[in-house]
Amino acid sequence: xxxxxxDAICFGVTLLGLIIxxxxxxxxxxxxxxxxxxxxxxxxxxxxxxxxxxFVELTFSPSRWAGVGxxxxxxxxxxxxxxxxxxxxxxxxxxxxxxxTGGRAERKAAGRGxxxxxxxxxxxxxxxxxxxxxxxxxxxx
Numbered sequence: 219x220x221x222x223x224x225d226a227i228c229f230g231v232t233l234l235g236l237i238i239x240x241x242x243x244x245x246x247x248x249x250x251x252x253x254x255x256x257x258x259x260x261x262x263x264x265x266x267x268x269x270x271x272x273f274v275e276l277t278f279s280p281s282r283w284a285g286v287g288x289x290x291x292x293x294x295x296x297x298x299x300x301x302x303x304x305x306x307x308x309x310x311x312x313x314x315x316x317x318x319t320g321g322r323a324e325r326k327a328a329g330r331g332x333x334x335x336x337x338x339x340x341x342x343x344x345x346x347x348x349x350x351x352x353x354x355x356x357x358x359x
Contacts, residue, residue: 224274228265232258 235258243251264270276282353359 221271224270225265228261228270232262234258235261 236255239251239254239258242254261270264273276286
């Protein structure tokens, strides 16, 4: 494709997008219309900066498609390794939790399901003990 044809297509897509954005402005307001106008200007900007030449050559070049495939494979491998590392970190954390010794594991188990009130040390002053008892009866800790 020639540069003139690509520029004409990009200009046409931009013009069509701006017309649709004007219709959106009339129906839904300024904010959605501005978003549509911004997206409509992208093809024109791509044509003016020369980005479209890369995509036109990409479409008709098998070696460029191979490069895109290799780049995609690299992204997939990178993301897969991240998932594998996070699973390994989770498994290591889970193994240490299962191998806990008595005190810590019992505290965790007791903290999960028990709603039993904690024993409060008796106050040295009998009046404070009475106040604490009243607060405990009302559910105030």
